[in-house]
Amino acid sequence: MSDPTNPHIKERNTPQWGLYQRENFMKQREGTTPLFNTDPRKLEERAKEKLTEGGWYYASSNAGMSNTHLVNRQAFYRHRLIPNQLIDTNNRSTRTTIFDHNVSAPIGFAPIGINKIYHPTGEAAVAKVAKELNLPYCLSTAGSTSIEKVAAANGPTGTRFYQLYMPHDDELTVSLLTRAWENGFDALILTTDTWQLGWRHDDVATSNYAFYRGFGADLGLTDPVFRSRCLADGIDPDVDIVEASTKWIDSVWHGQAWSWEKIPWLMKTWKEISGGRPFVIKGIQSVADARGCVELGVDGIIVSNHAGRQVDGAVASLDALEKIAQAVGDRIYVMFDSGVRGASDVVKALALGARFVFIGRLWVWGLSIQGEDGVRHVMKSLLADLDILMGVAGYNGVQDFNLDILESDPKNYTLIPEKTL
Ligand SMILES: Cc1cc2nc3c(=O)[nH]c(=O)nc-3n(C[C@H](O)[C@H](O)[C@H](O)COP(=O)(O)O)c2cc1C
Numbered sequence: 001m002s003d004p005t006n007p008h009i010k011e012r013n014t015p016q017w018g019l020y021q022r023e024n025f026m027k028q029r030e031g032t033t034p035l036f037n038t039d040p041r042k043l044e045e046r047a048k049e050k051l052t053e054g055g056w057y058y059a060s061s062n063a064g065m066s067n068t069h070l071v072n073r074q075a076f077y078r079h080r081l082i083p084n085q086l087i088d089t090n091n092r093s094t095r096t097t098i099f100d101h102n103v104s105a106p107i108g109f110a111p112i113g114i115n116k117i118y119h120p121t122g123e124a125a126v127a128k129v130a131k132e133l134n135l136p137y138c139l140s141t142a143g144s145t146s147i148e149k150v151a152a153a154n155g156p157t158g159t160r161f162y163q164l165y166m167p168h169d170d171e172l173t174v175s176l177l178t179r180a181w182e183n184g185f186d187a188l189i190l191t192t193d194t195w196q197l198g199w200r201h202d203d204v205a206t207s208n209y210a211f212y213r214g215f216g217a218d219l220g221l222t223d224p225v226f227r228s229r230c231l232a233d234g235i236d237p238d239v240d241i242v243e244a245s246t247k248w249i250d251s252v253w254h255g256q257a258w259s260w261e262k263i264p265w266l267m268k269t270w271k272e273i274s275g276g277r278p279f280v281i282k283g284i285q286s287v288a289d290a291r292g293c294v295e296l297g298v299d300g301i302i303v304s305n306h307a308g309r310q311v312d313g314a315v316a317s318l319d320a321l322e323k324i325a326q327a328v329g330d331r332i333y334v335m336f337d338s339g340v341r342g343a344s345d346v347v348k349a350l351a352l353g354a355r356f357v358f359i360g361r362l363w364v365w366g367l368s369i370q371g372e373d374g375v376r377h378v379m380k381s382l383l384a385d386l387d388i389l390m391g392v393a394g395y396n397g398v399q400d401f402n403l404d405i406l407e408s409d410p411k412n413y414t415l416i417p418e419k420t421l
Contacts, residue, residue: 008090014104017094017387020380035377036369055117057208059364063198064312072308072339075316079348080407084394092396094386098356099187099278099300099333101159104134105383106350106398110304110337110358111163111189111282113142114216118368124153125372126363131158133379138189138358141165141176141252144215146222151183161187163282165194165252166266172251174269175225181274188270189302193283195257198310211249214241220248263296280335283310285320287327290334300333307338307360318349325353343385350401 002022009016024034062069094105109130116122123145130137136159139150147162154160162185167173177188203209210216220226221237221244229251230237230244237244267279282302284290293301303321305314317338325334336354340346346357359382366378395401 006090011091012093014094014387017380017383018391020384021388035373055368057202057206058114058117058210059361059368061200061202062308062312063200063310066308067312068305068310068314068316069308069339071314071316072305072318073341075318076339076345076348078409079318079352081344081347081351081393082405082407083392084405087394087396089391089394089396092387092390094383094390094397096356096398098136098159101136101186103136103159105386106354106356107346107379107382107386108136108356108358109138109363109379110360111138111140111191112360112364113140114144114210115364115367116144117210117215118364119371119374121367121371123150126367126375127151127154127158127160129372129375129379130160131155132376133383134159135379136161138163139180139185141219142211142216142249144218146218147176147179147183147185148222151185154184156184158184160185161189161280163189163191164266165191166258166262167252168256169225169229169251170265172223172225172229173266174273175223176219177270177273179223181277186274187278187280187300188266188274189280189282190263190266191282191306192258193285193304193306193310194253196253196255198306198312200309211245212242214245217241217245217248220244220252260292260296263298267296267298278333280333284324285315285317287323290324290328290332294328294331298332300335302335302337302358303354304337304358318352321349321354322352329353343382343389346382346386347389347395347401348406350398351403351406355398 002019004019004022027034096103096106109126115126119125123139123143127137127150131154137154138161139147140163142165143150151160162180164176226248227237230247233247235243235247270279278299280300280302281293281298282304283306284293284301284303285305290301303317303324305311305317317336321336334354335356335358336349337358337360340349340357340359341362349357362378362382363375366374395405
């Protein structure tokens with residue numbers, strides 16, 4: 001399968017992602033090294049170049065004692081894949097569809113804010129790689145690059161969705177949704193688990209909140225409604241960036257919860273603006289909430305606990321997925337995130353009933369280490385991992401990821417002291 005002249009390559013409808021393994025194995029012979037594998041001195045130099053020290057803490061911190069993060073990872077160990085032998089997987093496909101988009105794999109870029117604290121190229125670099133790999137990209141309301149610039153980087157044919165932190169200002173919400181739609185963001189994802197940041201010790205202890213230092217307000221600073229709100233408060237959004245950023249983040253997030261009563265308004269507003277494109281709720285963890293989404297006519301849910309960053313001591317997102325998929329998986333498009341670190345995690349989530357999986361920290365780390373190249377390396381490696389796993393375990397496509405390929409032990413949460421990844 002490492003043979004680049006393998007005749008099946010031409011027959012497959014997805015690239016032979018697995019060849020990325022070969023490419024990296026060849027590097028020693030070529031006198032180079034795979035990305036991220038560099039001598040420690042260079043790493044030190046790179047650390048000095050970092051835009052802000054805060055990026056590491058912000059990306060790695062979890063709610064409270066990190067118990068939800070830990071259990072997110074442990075849940076994957078309860079399930080084991082059952083490989084099948086002597087299956088002709090030569091023409092296997094990683095391809096799938098999401099909301100009418102034909103994409104390379106059931107893997108997308110989860111919405112992550114303030115990318116410029118990880119690398120100066122920020123969201124544009126990530127959106128560019130997403131387009132190249134034909135994977136969906138989600139832009140966060142807390143992004144550090146405008147809707148318009150991200151759309152340009154993602155290109156006319158990129159599959160992109162807009163993640164909303166809903167302002168307590170309907171006119172501003174409408175303005176954001178209109179801009180998102182006009183710039184090709186084809187589904188709306190409302191995140192409901194973050195009315196306020198969870199209590200994250202490290203960020204609090206180091207006073208690490210980039211928004212209050214002027215990062216992460218670009219969607220607001222480029223918005224006509226938000227700019228008029230700033231001017232009304234005596235803040236010039238072109239000059240007083242720190243004040244404007246503080247106002248932005250305080251007005252879209254902090255302290256005020258929305259409730260179910262608001263959802264029909266948001267859904268109707270988005271459908272009117274977009275001509276009926278999908279509306280998704282992200283952050284669902286209970287069967288009751290999942291059923292609530294079905295009753296309201298929501299198109300999709302992302303079973304997510306925000307990578308364990310919001311509620312400490314909560315259920316593992318994968319365990320929530322199992323129950324939710326059983327209860328409503330045939331009535332709503334179920335997606336999953338939180339804790340995916342490799343292809344076998346992707347396959348397990350799909351086997352448990354998710355139709356699509358989103359990746360967060362993996363690409364953030366790639367971005368931090370080496371910008372656009374780092375994101376590309378991480379995501380191509382994940383695709384190669386998936387391609388190879390399917391080849392060696394006898395799976396030909398997403399249709400093969402079902403409960404038959406899993407052996408699950410409901411009690412066995414292997415208590416590995418997980419390297420906090
Ligand atoms: C540093 C960081 C920032 C995040 N920012 C956002 C955000 O702006 N909007 C959002 O809906 N989710 C946000 N999330 C949650 C992700 O979208 C996603 O749910 C989570 O990262 C998936 O888990 P994983 O990182 O283990 O893959 C963030 C997560 C991290 C780690």
